[in-house]
Amino acid sequence: MTSTSLLFLPVAVPLLGALLVTAFPRTSSILGVTAALASSAGGLWVTAQTWLHGDLGSVLGGWGLPLGIGLAADGLSAALLAMSSLVGLGISVYAIGYFAGSERCTHFWPLWLLLWASLNGVFLAADLFNLYVMLELLGLSAAALGALTGSREAIAANLRYLLVGLLGSITYLLAVALLYAGYGTLDIGLLSERLQPSPLAATALVLMIAGLALKAALFPMHFWLPPAHANAPAPVSAALSALVVKTAFYLILRLWLDLFPAIADAAAAFVLGALGAGAVLWGSWRALRAQRLKLLAAYSTVAQIGYLFLFLPLIQATPAGAARDDLIAACVLMAITHGFAKAGFFLAAGLVQQKAGHDRIDELGGAAQSMPATTFSIALAGAALIGLPPSGSFVSKWVMIGGAFTTGQWWWLIVIAAGTGLAAAYIFRVLGHAFGLEPTPRCFLTNARAELPAFLLAATSGVLLGLGAGPLWSLLGLSGGHA
């Protein structure tokens, strides 16, 4: 079957692109964007194949399953692959203009394509060790990208990011070693069949989730995220906040649903939910207090990650069936919507920053008002971050609130309501500056190549993903219908 054997494309194409860009640095922009187009096409192709044929799997290297490099794509990986393909493409197109005439261009492209390859690798890896390798690769390229500006703050922040990332991966690796010692396999499918409730399995669960939660910046382990994301160049911030953090959450969700259903219990879910609640409240509060636009966006990521963890106690408490399907799909929808929204937000913030020469929120009025399309992007992405209709996160919140009522966990409602109110406050704190007395802009778009990617990403999160969320349910193979 061709469709399964080509499963390596989303990893191989950006990797090849990264090599080419390194080999020919003079033409890095053109080569880079070509590679981005090809990577995007590869990712979307795999998504389409999964949509058409259901779950896919393949083994590289000619060895049988327990030994070879296994790749697999199911609805969950396909959905996130589609996100990384589209968001990655938007970031790449934007980056051409953003880095135009700068020597940082030659450093950006190889690292970015490497990051993209490892990102897709995480989504497609079928065994726990490959996941580790991909995670490590991802962490390295992400920290290097984050330090691209070379400023003192950026380097300090990203060194910390690198160390935290290593700590997270090593904790994860420890759990992998435990599982291998106990069950003799690392394939997720095989392992989930063999896994029995035991101290070893429980330890592995705790270690794995803890390591990944550190990488996902779950409160109170989020301390490294805001400085790292806020000090990177805009396209890099977009990639880090929208995509890289999602990989860790994706893994937690996958392990929770596929590997540990026998072990994970309501108490564990409650702990993660409570940490998520802390993230929502604390992240939103800090975003509201932030003086700089990109710092605001970074704290908003901390809060949004929190919402994803709020789904876990709800999913855990819901018996298999339509209601649980809806919750899982809504959780994925929220992750994807945030991916598009935060990428659009950071790209737009980067344009505002370039125009104004700084990103101090209180002094941004003129710059925001002179670029209507960019302000619109911030507004659309902001609507998705708040969870206003017709954004994808509105649909997610709808399902989440329903889940909280059905499972009787009404206390999460307070968190959701407070988080939504705080998000509205911090988004409109920014937008309020766009309606000042500055002169009227001549037209809507001032710089199409830079403004359009941000706008399209934001519009996808703010409108398309809400009104067109239905196919996600089919892609995930969930019937749902209880929403």
Add this chain to the structure above:
Amino acid sequence: MSPLLTWTTWLPAAIVFSSLIPGLLIFLVKEEDCNRRTLLNMTGTLLTLLLVGVLIWGVFLGGVFETRVTIVPGLDLVLRADALSMLFVTLSSVLWLVTTIYAIGYLEHASNRSRFFGFFSLCVSATVGIALAGNLFTFLVFYEILTLATYPLVAHSGTSAATRGARIYLAYTIAGGIALLIGVVWLRTLTGPVDFVERGVLTDMPAALHPQLIAIFLLLLLGLGVKAALVPLHGWLPQSMVAPAPVSSLLHAVAVVKAGAFGILRVVYDVYGVEFASELGLLTILGAAASVTILYGSVMALRQDGLKKRLAYSTVSQVSYIALGASILGPIASIGGMVHLVHQGIMKITLFFCAGNYAETLGVHKVSEMDGVGRRMPWTTLAFTVGALGMIGIPPIAGFVSKWYLGLGAVEAGKDWVLLVLAASTLLNAGYFLPILYKAWFRPPPESWPHEHVFDSRFETLGALLWPPVITAVLCLIAGLFAASPFSPLEWATLIARREYGLIEFR
């Protein structure tokens, strides 16, 4: 399949898109390109009006118009034309036309017009969506979009007062929106997916769930009451008076306040069902809130010197007539409440247009500056007089019809205390409107106006500013004089009330 069956499924969506698409295109129009912007504006308004006309005709012929899109499994976006939605959709599309004409004149030399008219059109799309919403989910989606689309209009002028007003507006509406969202989802976990149905859908709920249903009603009322400016949730309304006059008209007569009041009607009649709501004791709560609001708004209006502020508090008071009508169990009072949805709209928009004309032409913003404006601007003042007398409830103007039915309905339902509320409110209405009329017509004009602006026009002010209030004033008279004729708001409200109480067999 006959063509009728297909066009019945897309017409409601087309009505929403007929204002949405021109609105989005307007954002792209270059600032100085007035002609193209006006063309888009007028295309949108006239197209919407035309489609609404077709829809009324189709509903009259007995067609069922429904656009249904499944967002995710079990969650449908439904736009449907029923009798109540037709009442609101017609009101908003007609008033949108006059307000657009007025706004084009009003903002002739203002800045940021593409942004303004873009959001202006989005507002109307959202309002039409609210009117046509076939279930609470759809209602909520458009209700929140309305919040977002009105924020830039309130903040439009860019002054610090405008920014502040907009922030307060947003704080109230977002908080209300969250309450509404939680209430709607809670209700849905009990009922599953349900559409609006005349006479309600909750009648058969087991008694054990009644306490939850009461709590849900309070949450919904909290969410809707913010936009409907029920006391004590009305705080944003006087603050958002900083917006330009066409926006105030839109907020007060067509879109925001009406969306809240309309939502209350939907929840009482088509979700709970008025009889079931009465059984749960919810109508008493609603009636008390409405009565307090009516009296409080009128008293506050009496104390304002700013003309727009006085009108704003008057809105707080008058919109609650709609809720008051809904809170009385009996078809006649329901008719009074529902017909006031239209009557308050046309009267209040007339008053706001006139207030805008005084401000633009003479620089008159305060009641105390209005001496003799009737001589300088007779037509505007005549229109203002019609609106004001209508608000007081003097026959034959539209407001009289509403009050008559409300009073009659209260007596029929044995709620005589409502008459006291109505009488007190009428006295207060007279107390804050008659002095204005007296000043305008009988006091001598001052030596010079605060800030007179002479337009190059045959009339007392710019034609685009004068015609809209004159037209709406005439509508107020027609709605009152010809209340008994077919297709009048009263007749239509009567039709709705009959259905809500199950008084006739209908198709």
